[in-house]
Amino acid sequence: MDLINHRDSKLYWAFDLIADPTCSRCRLGPINKDLRCLVGVGPKNADWMFVGEAPGNREIQPDIRKPFSGKSGQYLDKILNNLHIDRDKVFITNSIMCHPLFNRDPEKDELAACRSFLLNQINTVKPKKILGLGGVALKALTGKSGIKNYRGKDFRINFGECEPLIVCTYHPAFIMRFPSNYPVIYTDFLHFIGAKGPIVKTDYHPINNMSQFEEMYRALQGSPEISFDL
Numbered sequence: 001m002d003l004i005n006h007r008d009s010k011l012y013w014a015f016d017l018i019a020d021p022t023c024s025r026c027r028l029g030p031i032n033k034d035l036r037c038l039v040g041v042g043p044k045n046a047d048w049m050f051v052g053e054a055p056g057n058r059e060i061q062p063d064i065r066k067p068f069s070g071k072s073g074q075y076l077d078k079i080l081n082n083l084h085i086d087r088d089k090v091f092i093t094n095s096i097m098c099h100p101l102f103n104r105d106p107e108k109d110e111l112a113a114c115r116s117f118l119l120n121q122i123n124t125v126k127p128k129k130i131l132g133l134g135g136v137a138l139k140a141l142t143g144k145s146g147i148k149n150y151r152g153k154d155f156r157i158n159f160g161e162c163e164p165l166i167v168c169t170y171h172p173a174f175i176m177r178f179p180s181n182y183p184v185i186y187t188d189f190l191h192f193i194g195a196k197g198p199i200v201k202t203d204y205h206p207i208n209n210m211s212q213f214e215e216m217y218r219a220l221q222g223s224p225e226i227s228f229d230l
Helices: 028-035 071-082 108-125 135-142 172-177 179-193 210-221
Strands: 048-052 091-094 129-133 154-156 165-169
Touching: 048 108, 048 135, 071 172, 071 179, 091 108, 108 135, 129 135, 129 179, 135 165, 165 179, 172 179
Parallel strands: 048 091, 048 129, 129 165
Antiparallel strands: 154 165
16 A cells, blocks of 8 residues: 555555556556556445446556546536535546556546456445446446447346446536536436436537527517526
8 A cells, every 4th residue: 555655545445455556467458557446446335336438647646546537537426516415425447557648538448457456445344325427337337339329228137246236427628628418417317316306407508600690689688587507
């Protein structure tokens, strides 16, 4: 635990219990060298677990060593803040534990090689619910492909020592590229945490030019009520 001896051991316990700093189960271990096998961070008895895709280059650095610490993590933090969720009460990990060069998607053999690490984390934490972030997490957790078709749906998967409820949604990086999908991921988060209230509609229309703006403005002028989401 030399790289993270300045961290809270209550959150970084998996680095001692589960991580393998010499892992060579696939090509990514030797490529990542001393920065390989970035397991999850969070309470050992967390009720909720988030599973992403793979560590980014920033996350694996010796002074960070924490999943979702780059731009995607900052976006995730904004969502959690909006929902009043304390990140330190959630165990957050990835589908694979090493950084793929150029941030490419993990390949099938890499997912298979890392599956034991993922299962070990799930069966140790025994979360009541798991939120999969992105298509790779959907595949790793449920074996299904097509995040657009399966996002927001409930799965109950037996991992051997626990059988958590699983919900998957888009990865924060996808929402950063296509921000009009924010209501979708927000709705899925609401569903995951069991929040009550109306489902957010997703038929949003971006305004790309002045004529569209003027058309919208005329429509708003004729509306008895207007709601602004800032």
